[in-house]
Amino acid sequence: MTTANGTPEVDLVDYDDAVARYDPVFGIEVHVELGTRTKMFCPSIVVFGDEPNTAVSPVSLGLPGALPVVNGTAVEYAIRIGLALNCSIAETCRFARKNYFYPDVPKNFQTSQSDEPIAYDGWLDVELDDGAVFRVDIERAHMEEDAGKNTHVGGSTGRIQGAEYSLIDYNRAGIPLVEVVTRPITGAGMRTPEVARAYVQTLRDIFRALDVSEARMERGNVRADVNLSLRATSDSPLGTRTETKNVNSFRAVERAVRYEISRQAAILDAGGSITQETRHWHEDTGTTTAGRIKSDSDDYRYFPEPDLAPVSPDRAWVEQIRAALPEMPAARRRRLQGDWGFADAEMRDVINASAVDIIASTVAAGASPAAARKWWMGELARTAKQLDVELADLTITPTQVGELQWLVDAGRINDKLARQVLEGVLAGEGGPEQVLIARGLEVVSDDGPLLAAIDAALAAQPDIAQKIRSGNLGPVGSIIGAVMKTTRGQADAGRVRELVLERVTPA
């Protein structure tokens, strides 16, 4: 067994050795919370971060007598997701009760779908970092309701074991979920962790594009359970799997898969066998620990939900939804790459930095694609990295970056000044124009002060002035440099050059 703090129970096998000796097979269940206004089965408003137990109704609290009614918008969102994942949409499907006792499930059963999912038999092409495409088969996407949220108080681990008491917030109970389940994914080999991560990321992007969820990983809008097993070769029967629950970031998906491969390989190397169980992911230590033993005979006593009529989406409606589907992220990226004229490598960097939308907005604000890319992938990417935040979380907006570039294009600031303006915007001093004025950074375009500075520079370096006069234009730069220094960089270097030449070469 493991210790609660996640100390590994085995010496891990080096990852490369593990994937050299074993063939990993994995499957992912992704839950996405739908962004509907109300809950799955009642008119309670969906909220995030409100006072506990305020967004509840007799239905979502499971009070005696209360009955569910299906949220039509949630059904539409589920169909959108199914269609985007190339699934068939059921002509008719029923909800089912998944019976188990747990305090965060108000009725002690979850209303879900069992053998009649609304969407089934689909696939999704997942683009990896190097541009390779991996196809993942989708078994099903079904509708269900979320549980409440437990907070276990006391005890060291925050888990129910060892806690003194637990608090339950039912605000989340009944929020509509769609669960997307893959078929076993084989053939990813050593790239298994990367495929797993890219799959979840691709799904997240699709949820956002479909406008069915805010799909914010850090809020738990999207949660992944990762099933993984090893087998000797791709011809061997499937090995025993573990299910690592609630892995909640892209990076964690990749790390958790990598960890499980190394851990399972170590057990198998030592002649041991894998226990079929759920496992908990520990972000801090980058390890998983054993949860509950899970057997195939887990008995949830599923039966069709008698309180709900079957859902039979009208075919014409399904086709309407299909026709109204937005462009999928991969297709959009291909189109934008063409529009923007980015090289493959440039586009990949943009994608990997989750900067596609930001650059698109910046271009829409008037910047050229190249300039937009330059700012976001350069100066701003460095800032984000220093602050350890996403580009989207920076205080500067795409519109402001567009405005900044406009100031450069208009010759009011040069690149060097633009960086200072950027710094001011990021520091919350206002928009680019405001910072420019407040900091007095505008390019000096009045010839008077420039000429004075040039005369001073020429006087200070008489030998250089002489060389230029004799037709050797080489040292002009050193005069320009001196002028820039005097004007604290606010001079237009091109104009300075023109003036220097006029000064030394009598007309």
Next chain:
Amino acid sequence: MTDLTRLTAADLAGRLTSRDVSSVEATQAHLDRIAAVEPALHSFLYVNGDEALATARDVDSRRAAGEKLHALAGVPIAIKDIVVTKGMPTTAGSKILEGWIPPYDATITTRIRAAGLPILGKTNMDEFAMGSSTEHSAFGNTHNPWDLDRIPGGSGGGSAAAVAAYEAPLAIGTDTGGSIRQPAAVTGTVGVKPTYGGVSRYGLIALASSLDQAGPVTRTVLDSALLHELIGGHDPRDSTSIDEPLPGLVAAARQGRSGDLTGMRVGVISELTGEGYQPGVRARFTESLEVLRGAGAEIVEVSCPHFTYALGAYYLILPSEASSNLAKFDGMRFGLRVEPSEGKVTAESVMGATRGAGFGDEVKRRIILGTYALSAGYYDAYYGSAQKVRTLIQRDFAAAFAQTDVLVSPTTPTTAFKLGEKLDDPLAMYLNDVATIPANLAGIPGLSVPNGLSDDGLPVGFQVLAPAKADDRLYRVGAALEALLEAQWGGPILAKAPELEVAR
């Protein structure tokens, strides 16, 4: 002065409308009657006197102000304790809900309040409506007004006894396998189980979701029609509610009272007569058929061969759904909470201790049955097969209704049995519902109307069944039989009931 408690709801409504009497007078008369006979009967788990009188006063003043009111405004009503009532204790006859005050109203409660019917209180019942005698109430049994040593039927024995004993002119019952009709039969009252989906289930504490249906409990067929029209009709809060207007029920009852059934084809279900039925029950049934024939109805015999399996299927579907519906009673959010007397106090141990202490034996028996029937490996054999039987029963009905307008049978095999007689024999208790269960499995409406006294001097019920959404036929046939029999008897059957000893 007339005893206001002896009036039918329709008559009382008429006297209220003409301002002959006030709702306060009528409500107070019923509260007095309750106070007088409750020690003997125990029909009520909660009497809502102050609020009922407040409603009555409000209705009286609105009527005095010339406001247009519902036809039943001011007529008091009793509600089975399985229907949630905001601010009034609702227990479903179970210790596990003792002291629970619902924070919301069932849709039927909302409609009753909106129409201005003073709610007299909540009536006794078998725990979670599991039973046919009201002996499974956690709060003591109810007595049959015809013979205090006998059961008032169940699960809605409280509502039936209250109406039979003039404690209320109207009551709400719920019927999952006969819990409205069987108590009506054994107390000499009228009870109707509407078409499944005809009356909202929102706010009924669920026993078996696919079978439960609320309906009226009254002393006359017309009163049932009036109440049915009030509580029935589409409710967006219940996904299984029928989104269509109700047929004209009151009109059908009024038409029926003319006693003319010319052209009506009445089918006698051969599987629901004969063996197992008390001779007095059989005799009254045969006589009633003659009355119908005399009214112009054509009597035909029909066979529903799969009814043999109805009881078995019912006792798999009901416990299966109930085992899941009753899972929410766990001490975590509402109602009873019991901490284990030994061992660690954990969520699981509290749930176990609460359910162990809060549920009675019959409830536990059915939860165990249902949990077993739904278990992996048994599901197909039990729940799955039961659902197939259900389909076959629906086909039996469809075939029978292809050649008839209504089907009829005795409501129960026997008259009221003695308290305690079947308490230790669940199977014998279950057999009581053999004639009423098929309607629940098929979702069709059924009515029980008194059709005489058996050899033991106790009332007998006559059941009428109609196709789904044709509830109006029940009222037409029921009202015709009622009118013709009352003409023979010289008055309502309840006039033959012994006067209860009244507490002073």
